Amino acid sequence: MPTPHEGSGISGRHGPVRAPQGIAGGILLIALAALALWLTRDLDQGTLNSMGPAMLPRWLAIGVGLSGLALIAFAFTREGEPLERWSLRGPFFIILAILAFAVTIRPFSFGGITIPGLGLLVAGPLAIIVGGYASPEARFRDLLILALSLTPFCMLLFGDLLNLPIPVFPQALAELFPADWSQKAVMRVTAAVLVAGAFVVFFTTRGSRKTTIDVADHSGRI
Template sequence: MSASHEGSGAASRHGPVRAPQSLAGGLFLLFLAALALWLTKDLDQGTLNAMGPAMLPRWLAFGVGLSGLALLVFAFIKDGEPLERWSIRGPFFIISAILAFGVTIRGYAFGDLAVPGLGLMVAGPLAILIGGFATPEARFRDLVILSLSLTPFCMVLFGDGALLNLPIPLFPRALAELFPADWSQNAILRTVAAVMAVLAALVSVTTRGRRTTTIDVADHDGRI
């Protein structure tokens, strides 16, 4: 009797698709890759020695597209999970993080509403903090440490003249005016990055051993 029940699940799956989740995920990744390639079509890619603004997102789009194709292939040749009820929590916070990053890094104006350009120094941690709550296991302390550690690394990697030196806003203009006038942008950048890294270490050390609580803004069904 039990054997008939076990076989009924496999037999109920008709058609060539053996992994509906992989099929849906592959199609979504292909859509993201196509969207990224379309949005960067007018940007200069540059070379490895002088990277343009389109190189990183364009090659990431190629990688995402290849992953989507791989999922599509596995959907037809390997058994996988069926489609399940999905939560809006993850997409809500991830999309919110992307929008917050886009609005704050260069500034945004819509009618009377104007957001000043705050650079990667602010946009990076903001996106990490918001995007981190896509999971119900999010811990504010861990997100703060991650944002203060990852952001200065990205600032130096992308903005330092000795490294990639991409034309990305790094910090608010008002902050740069606080430093001596004879300081170069690289000197200001390295100082700001060092301060953020030290803050990350201080938060980690001073909060170590304290009881960390999970901040959850959704119920167990994933509704916000």
């Protein structure tokens, strides 16, 4: 008999269930299969001679569902892994950061709300700072410096060097500059300003570390 894992969040060790992970996985697969079957309900299955669009997805979904059932069945007959502990903080902030990037990089409208395209200038730091909080060890100052130095690096790398068509800054910013300035000149100046900002933050806040306590720092790092 294996002993339950240390720190396994949900304890599924009581009763007939011997592999809680198998149950959860099985349910997930069956749900997925049901979703696929429901989504393809209106499509034609066709014949072997001319297969319809639904034939393969439907059979695959049935296969997925059967695998799910088998997993559940096995969960009662033999020992398996317990469920691992879930952390919510990591996924939450990571997803939030990616979504923040997605809605700000170019004009985006959803329902009645329209967000103007703010470009990499805003989307990049947003992703870094919001994403950074996924770790309990996050410090705002460090993330700010990282954002202020990595964003101009990416602006120059992707916009200038690789020439990828990625929006770099809001159009409004370009109009603050003299009209005869080229897009690239504006980009370079903006990047320089950001880097300068990074230096300013770095030097002006050097002593103020004490405010954050490394609660989660038990990893043996120097």
